[in-house]
Amino acid sequence: MxxxxxxxxxxxxxxxxxxxxxxxxxxxxxxxxxxxxxxxxxxxxxxxxxxxxxxxxxxxxxxxxxxxxxxxxxxxxxxxxxxxxxxxxxxxxPWEVPELATVKEFGDYLKQVTKPFGKKLTVREMNTNLMEENGWQISKQLYENGAEWQHNSGYEYGADIYFLPGFSIQQGFLLLRLIPEFSNAIGENDAFPNKDVKTTRDEKEFTIKVDKEMFGDNPWYKKIDIEYEDGAYYMLQLFTIDNQLVISFGSGV
The missing domain is CATH 2.30.30.40 (SH3 Domains)
Structure with a gap:
């Protein structure tokens, strides 16, 4: 019932x-x-x-x-x-689009569309040169438009996580397709991934995982993972929490 x-x-x-x-x-x-x-x-x-x-x-x-x-x-x-x-x-x-001549990384895009709200918070600060296998550090920054940026770093690992209010997974995909930082994960002419697939591009192997449910003819996308190796192991994740899109882009060896 x-x-x-x-x-x-x-x-x-x-x-x-x-x-x-x-x-x-x-x-x-x-x-x-x-x-x-x-x-x-x-x-x-x-x-x-x-x-x-x-x-x-x-x-x-x-x-x-x-x-x-x-x-x-x-x-x-x-x-x-x-x-x-x-x-x-x-x-x-829902936000202004990236200025293609100047926005090369997601941080550039945030500088274009908003301003920091308060100071950056470092949850745990460590000297990365001395960081051992169990060491880690997290930094967080809020923005005036409600966005949030987090940087997680550990032993031979790092990830940036962005929270974007009001974005869908589809909209996030289109946004990242315009930003060169993500060009290895999402090609300029890549269509939105709607199913699990393994593929090769520029001699790199990609694994794409799509978590979705169908309601009649309407797909509800829960999460998209794009994984590949390019010297290090990279993972790009897009998913939503309530009305926020979460983008996580990390790498490790």
Whole structure:
């Protein structure tokens, strides 16, 4: 009985989180096509440039879904420069997009979109030159937009963890695809991973693990792991906790 009650609640949660409203930003590098009707075959009214802010309103109307690059999105009616049309909302994110000429690492992106809130907290500080096998250190920094950065370091191991309020796993994937720091894990033309796979790129072996549940035709992605070796062993993880996306990128030998 509990499972029967939980199913519609989870389905509603998946659909509600997929359909975001308010000010969002175009994350497609080539721009986002605005069409005359909610169909990929419809004529293009205009191309909304990368980084443009778009207001998505909740019109309480039934939206048509569409899958692009393995990502489910919805056709949303918008107005841009006095023109109206439909765009696919799977290429929108809740924060300003990275400035491609200057953002090379995730830390650069945080500097672009927000400011630190308070001082950095070091939970346990150790001289890394003297750190033994059981030594470790954690640093944390909050930001004005609600983001959080953590750096964990230990003996021959290090990881950066980011908390991004309001992001989905799909949106996080699109964001990381634009930042060179993650280019080994996510190629510029990689589609969103929707199933477990082992593959090879640039003579590196990759293992991709996808944890998801299906509610009818709607996938609910719980976690994505991307693992590979490049001198050291690397792991990129994306998962959500309530309404926060967690990105963990670490390496060790």
């Amino acid at each position: 509990k499972k029967l009650i939980l199913f519609p609640f989870l389905l509603f949660s998946v659909m509600a989180f997929s359909q975001q409203f308010g000010k969002l930003y175009v994350v497609a590098k080539s721009g986002l096509n605005m069409r005359t009707s909610p169909s990929i075959k419809a004529d293009v009214v205009d191309i909304i440039p990368y980084g443009s802010a778009i207001e998505i309103k909740n019109e309480n109307e039934e939206l048509k879904s569409f899958v692009s690059e393995n990502m489910m999105g919805f056709w949303q009616k918008v107005t841009y420069k006095d023109k109206s049309g439909y765009i696919l909302d799977s290429y929108l994110i």
